[in-house]
Amino acid sequence: MEKKVQTADLSAVDQLIEIVSKFTSRISMILPDDVTAKLRELAAEETNPMAKMIYETMERNQQVAAELKRPSCQDTGLIQMFCHVGAHFPYIDELSSALQEAVARSTREAPLRHNTVETFNEKNTGTNTGTKSPWIYWDLVPNSDELKLDVYMAGGGCSLPGQGKTLMPGEGYEGVAKFVLDVMTSYGLNACPPLLVGIGIGTSIDSAAYMSKLALMRPIGSNNENPLAAQFEKDVQAAIDSIGLGPQGLAGKRSVMGVHVENSARHPSVISVAVNVGCWSHRRGTILIKPDLSYELLTSKGATL
Amino acid sequence: MKKVLQTPVSAEDLKDIKIGDVIFLSGHIVTCRDVAHRRLIEYGRELPVDLHGGAIFHAGPIVRKIEGTDDKYEMISVGPTTSMRMEKFEYDFIQQTGVKVIVGKGGMGPKTEAGCKEFGAIHCVFPAGNAVIAAVTVQEIESQHWMDLGMPETLWVCRIEEFGPLIVSIDAEGNNLFENNKVIFNERKEEALAELNQKVRFIK
Numbered sequence A: 001m002e003k004k005v006q007t008a009d010l011s012a013v014d015q016l017i018e019i020v021s022k023f024t025s026r027i028s029m030i031l032p033d034d035v036t037a038k039l040r041e042l043a044a045e046e047t048n049p050m051a052k053m054i055y056e057t058m059e060r061n062q063q064v065a066a067e068l069k070r071p072s073c074q075d076t077g078l079i080q081m082f083c084h085v086g087a088h089f090p091y092i093d094e095l096s097s098a099l100q101e102a103v104a105r106s107t108r109e110a111p112l113r114h115n116t117v118e119t120f121n122e123k124n125t126g127t128n129t130g131t132k133s134p135w136i137y138w139d140l141v142p143n144s145d146e147l148k149l150d151v152y153m154a155g156g157g158c159s160l161p162g163q164g165k166t167l168m169p170g171e172g173y174e175g176v177a178k179f180v181l182d183v184m185t186s187y188g189l190n191a192c193p194p195l196l197v198g199i200g201i202g203t204s205i206d207s208a209a210y211m212s213k214l215a216l217m218r219p220i221g222s223n224n225e226n227p228l229a230a231q232f233e234k235d236v237q238a239a240i241d242s243i244g245l246g247p248q249g250l251a252g253k254r255s256v257m258g259v260h261v262e263n264s265a266r267h268p269s270v271i272s273v274a275v276n277v278g279c280w281s282h283r284r285g286t287i288l289i290k291p292d293l294s295y296e297l298l299t300s301k302g303a304t305l
Numbered sequence B: 001m002k003k004v005l006q007t008p009v010s011a012e013d014l015k016d017i018k019i020g021d022v023i024f025l026s027g028h029i030v031t032c033r034d035v036a037h038r039r040l041i042e043y044g045r046e047l048p049v050d051l052h053g054g055a056i057f058h059a060g061p062i063v064r065k066i067e068g069t070d071d072k073y074e075m076i077s078v079g080p081t082t083s084m085r086m087e088k089f090e091y092d093f094i095q096q097t098g099v100k101v102i103v104g105k106g107g108m109g110p111k112t113e114a115g116c117k118e119f120g121a122i123h124c125v126f127p128a129g130n131a132v133i134a135a136v137t138v139q140e141i142e143s144q145h146w147m148d149l150g151m152p153e154t155l156w157v158c159r160i161e162e163f164g165p166l167i168v169s170i171d172a173e174g175n176n177l178f179e180n181n182k183v184i185f186n187e188r189k190e191e192a193l194a195e196l197n198q199k200v201r202f203i204k
């Protein structure tokens, strides 16, 4: 009896692996709807001829990548995932190893670049899996039997600007603003603008860093729930745009695809800020997987794997 | 009109090229990044390819072995990596190799400027993230060297046809597009911050 159950589970787990693997490969080749739409909008607004030419190149690249089924940027990143798993999702026990296997499979099939180097041993594993890699954030969702999964390719260039700082409250949100803008004109320039800017604001540096990455999972154009924070997002976006970094940091009308803030309550004595950026080739996707392993691609309407 | 440079490139070819120009490149380009620079400059190892009049690409590609062959590879996806990481080596690199065209991502600094000016070379930016456009201009990977460095760091010798668009960021006179832009960006940033400071006074 028991054996039978196990065999059935195994083939279902393999199906789960296949779905996540195919989804990961797709992300490397086709940008999500919100990013595509935003890039077109920015391209249409652009007046600088060089910037226009770069936007056209991007559009063409994405077309050819989809046609030839190839990773659209050669840096397919280190894979990071946000796993919002229902407490009653039937494959919760196998999920962690299934996600690892899915990344290894996608690496062979897409193919993805080998980007996972064991620290200290300094050896590339060649599979894009390794110690705590893919990097996974877990979020247990009560009263749910579904899995909502964000898959993100953290490229080298767009991970480089990531930084955080714990400020004294005396420095205020003015200090936060300066910190963010300084990153934009230094490291941000080389991170393939137009950027999606994720800002985390909270107590300690770890919480701020986590939220700054979580902010990059939000759909472009979404706002923070707190109206004050939403206004802050708009104001910071206008400020960064006014610098006119343009695509590739070669100057243009705007600088960013969006500014997203995630925040938590803070200890009165500190205010931590962290910044993470997504590049123009912001390869993140969200998939909803049901208990019967049917799925929906939330970031690519109507698409199947 | 499309401006196409052909390797081998001479100093004469670079004379009329200015920062901000958009050019294309035909002939050969060799992927060459961190460790290859280090081996030549710090360890004094001779490069396994002749770069006189040639072009290098700061890039780490995805290649795939062509089935049924022993050592033939095809270019799947290739794009530039941050050039600034090579800045500390580039003056000596230009001097020692005679390379004429350096392609990468983002700007480079004073050492590369000096190298470009003294030895007649240019640095160009390929708009990063457009890796398939770059890959399809690679007609053939003719050879590969130092494969012990792994896929991204191997020197892949590529025959290319109208590879680009390449935006000239440092010209043979040592002018630097990114440095010029940076001055403007920093000025605008200060103005933006002054305005922003009025709007973010949440702690009162």
Ligand code: SF4
Pocket (backbone or CB within 6 Å): A073, A074, A075, A076, A155, A156, A157, A158, A190, A191, A192, A279, A280, A281, B079, B080, B128, B129, B130
């Ligand atoms: S920053 Fe993004 S688009 Fe640019 S090279 Fe890296 S992964 Fe590709």
